[in-house]
Amino acid sequence: MNSLEEVDDFVKNGHRHYLPHLSIDPVIFGYHDQQLKILLLKWKGLNGWGLPGGFIQRREPLSQAAHRILQERTGLESIFLQQFHIFGDSPYRLQERSTSEFRANYGLEVNDDNWLFERTLSVGYFALVDYSKVSVRTDFFTEDYQWWDVKQVPPLLFDQSEVVEKALATLRLQIYHQPIGYNLLPExxxxxxxxxxxxxxxxxxxxxxxxxxxxxxxxxxxxxxxxxxxxxxxxxxxxxxxxxxxxxxxxxxxxxxx
Amino acid sequence: MNSLEEVDDFVKNGHRHYLPHLSIDPVIFGYHDQQLKILLLKWKGLNGWGLPGGFIQRREPLSQAAHRILQERTGLESIFLQQFHIFGDSPYRLQERSTSEFRANYGLEVNDDNWLFERTLSVGYFALVDYSKVSVRTDFFTEDYQWWDVKQVPPLLFDQSEVVEKALATLRLQIYHQPIGYNLLPExxxxxxxxxxxxxxxxxxxxxxxxxxxxxxxxxxxxxxxxxxxxxxxxxxxxxxxxxxxxxxxxxxxxxxx
DNA sequence: GCAAAAGTGTTAAAGTTACACCCATGA
DNA sequence: TCATGGGTGTAACTTTAACACTTTTGC
Incomplete structure (x- = not known):
């Protein structure tokens, strides 16, 4: 999604292709330089770091949506990906968001009842990837990406800091039940x-x-x-x-x- | 929700109060007669057994919605309740449902694009309750309720058998990490x-x-x-x-x- | 007294923890 | 030859697993 026309269509007509009120937030873990890292995107306009999230197509199975979103961002076809929580309690998730900010940031017209600005819950997935095999794609909404040491993650957009924390906690809990080494290390x-x-x-x-x-x-x-x-x-x-x-x-x- | 007017309003106007595309399916565990049991409702019209599910209000935190739904069904105010999975892969969850069946079963008019018949994902919660303290309420859609031994649960509506299985698996996994005895046994x-x-x-x-x-x-x-x-x-x-x-x-x- | 369920201790095996020195390498 | 990181074994301790007989109760 890079051209202005594509973006405009996504904003105006996305609700015909995607489910409203629900998004997927993947926490992508990699390991490099003896550090556990996560992949974050810098969102244009919002001017902050966040997860490489996406939406679920209307007839698309949930887990397939998660894989598609990851694939689109990282180029990885077959990755370890696991749902760990659905977030729907944070104040950020209860309110609808401001459309005027969006107009100012991106210069695109939106109606106040646009689907992107309604209350949205989010399904948290965590992915374990071989750091060396990831090639990240940015798009219209994202101007930069960076791998961050989990010990030094900056404050994230919305409630996403909480999402990352929960992902880490889940990773620790499941370390003896999931093929964590297998997926984070090279062969x-x-x-x-x-x-x-x-x-x-x-x-x-x-x-x-x-x-x-x-x-x-x-x-x-x-x-x-x-x-x-x-x-x-x-x-x-x-x-x-x-x-x-x-x-x-x-x-x-x-x-x-x- | 018992009178025909209330139900009609719920069907026609529910989308103004509740989020579409997302429901909560609680698996309520109780323990009696040396058996682990779950509470099921018999749904009228659908003529089968299912979970005592409900919808999330538009400005209601997710976990609060789960508590409310449980409280409305069982009368219990403060119960152990934990989210365990979101279901969005089953074929039942991908299709929209038939409105004509609904008309035939309940004699209520619905449009084909009614919110209740769109694709719906479901958040699974499991509850641990003191069997002896539960008093179940049925309503317009539910004609009966029954506690079922988990070893003898009948085939359930939609993909709910899968939901119950996953709840049980989670319960087993978490038995050493959650206050299971504490919540299922009397004092x-x-x-x-x-x-x-x-x-x-x-x-x-x-x-x-x-x-x-x-x-x-x-x-x-x-x-x-x-x-x-x-x-x-x-x-x-x-x-x-x-x-x-x-x-x-x-x-x-x-x-x-x- | 009899049938049914509750209560109680010991021992062997397995798993976990703690700990320190020598080795290989390239500059 | 030196600085740095890699590799290796043993012994004490803790936890787990296996196992059978006596006691209580009401009929």
């Missing part, structure tokens, strides 16, 4: 990498020896013959997930602690 | 009662000695001086929850297994 990774990833997500230290001992003992990862050169230090071995064992273990939630 | 209960409750929810046997040992050792429940007479058998002692210890433990998810 081959080192022990220090996965160790730091888990420490970062949980926000606490995990004993290095116990952590790797357990992952290997459970057969969730296997050591490869290759090593990675990391400069003037000992070269760490590369590991790979044992996909079947990993997914079996997650089903049973076998992996309790490290 | 005073016996060890065999809480033991059977947990076995029923989890669908598996729990060692009797280990179970009670752990609850008591953690200080979650305390033995009272009273006993309950249960006929020609040894009288079991009554127990009570230690509310603070119980809620602290749940926060940390301390209670792993029994």
């Amino acid at each position: 081959k990774f080192t022990l220090p990498e996965i160790h730091t990833l888990y420490e970062t997500i949980l926000g606490k230290e995990l004993d290095q020896r116990n952590f790797s001992k357990k992952l290997v003992a459970l057969g969730l990862i296997k050591k490869l013959a290759e090593q990675r050169a990391i400069g003037p230090h000992r070269s760490p071995y590369l590991y790979q997930f044992e996909k079947e064992a990993y997914e079996d273990a997650l089903k049973q939630g076998i992996v309790h602690t490290y | 005073k209960f016996t060890l065999p009662e809480i033991h059977t409750l947990y076995e029923t929810i989890l669908g598996k046997e729990l060692d009797q000695r280990n179970f009670s040992k752990k609850l008591v050792a953690l200080g979650l429940i305390k033995k009272l001086a009273e006993q309950r007479a249960i006929g020609p058998h040894r009288s079991p002692y009554l127990y009570q929850f230690e509310k603070e210890a119980y809620e602290d433990a749940l926060k940390q998810g301390i209670v792993h297994t029994y």
Whole structure:
């Protein structure tokens, strides 16, 4: 959605294609430089950072809508995506929004009863992606994008800070029940990498020896013959997930602690 | 909503008061006769069993809507209620519904574009209630209600069987993180009662000695001086929850297994 | 006294935690 | 050779799992 005509059509006629009152807000997690990051967009006019949200087509299954929105933004076809909450309590979600601000910001005419400005609840999804494979597209409404360390997320638009917090809390809760390592790391990774990833997500230290001992003992990862050169230090071995064992273990939630 | 005028107004003008495209489906759990039960309504016209759902008012916070709907149905003011999923994938949720069937069943005129017959997604909530305190109200659309053993729930309307299954799965997952015993049992209960409750929810046997040992050792429940007479058998002692210890433990998810 | 349900302790096994030194690498 | 990060094993402790007999009650 880039040309003015497309945008105008979306604003004026979007309600024929999309459900009103309901949007999808995806929290996209990636991992890079030993930091857990989320992808935010800078919204034009609103002049603030927010989630790369979108709307549900009238005849489109909900989960398909979530995948489509993610695909349109990141180019990723098949990603781990999970619904975690629906937000409908925040004061921002109870009010209708001002159309005059919109006119001033974008120079587009809108009626006061335009569908985009009615009360909107939002379904929160979180996505786990391989940071290196994402290529972000911006559009008419978004002038910039940036990966933010979850520890340093700026205040977000509307109630979206709450959405991000809840996504993080859910990620922590589900870390032993979802294929989190599997989706956030590249295919081959080192022990220090996965160790730091888990420490970062949980926000606490995990004993290095116990952590790797357990992952290997459970057969969730296997050591490869290759090593990675990391400069003037000992070269760490590369590991790979044992996909079947990993997914079996997650089903049973076998992996309790490290 | 009992008189024909009220119903007619709801059908024709409901969209001014309620959000279209979105409903709330509560799965109400109770415990009685050593069975985990859910409350179902028999819908008139549709001639089948379904959840006691309702709609969200246009300016009403989502969680407040869920409480209101429950309160209207069960008379309960303060109940444990938790959102667990939003359903928007089922074929039933993608189609608009037939207005002609409605005309035939209820003898009320509706336009084809009536708000009640548009695609509707649904927010699933589960409630844990003290079975003995519920007094159900039926209305124009519902001719009967019944508590059903979760093991013998009949096929439900639309995709609601899926909603109930997901509620049960969530209940099992959260059994060590939510005050489940606290909300499903009366204030005073016996060890065999809480033991059977947990076995029923989890669908598996729990060692009797280990179970009670752990609850008591953690200080979650305390033995009272009273006993309950249960006929020609040894009288079991009554127990009570230690509310603070119980809620602290749940926060940390301390209670792993029994 | 008999049938039915409640109550009670110990032991082996498994899992978790704590902890420190040597190794490999490139500059 | 030095600075930096990687790799490895053992022992104490905690938690869990398995298991059977005696007591109480009302008829």
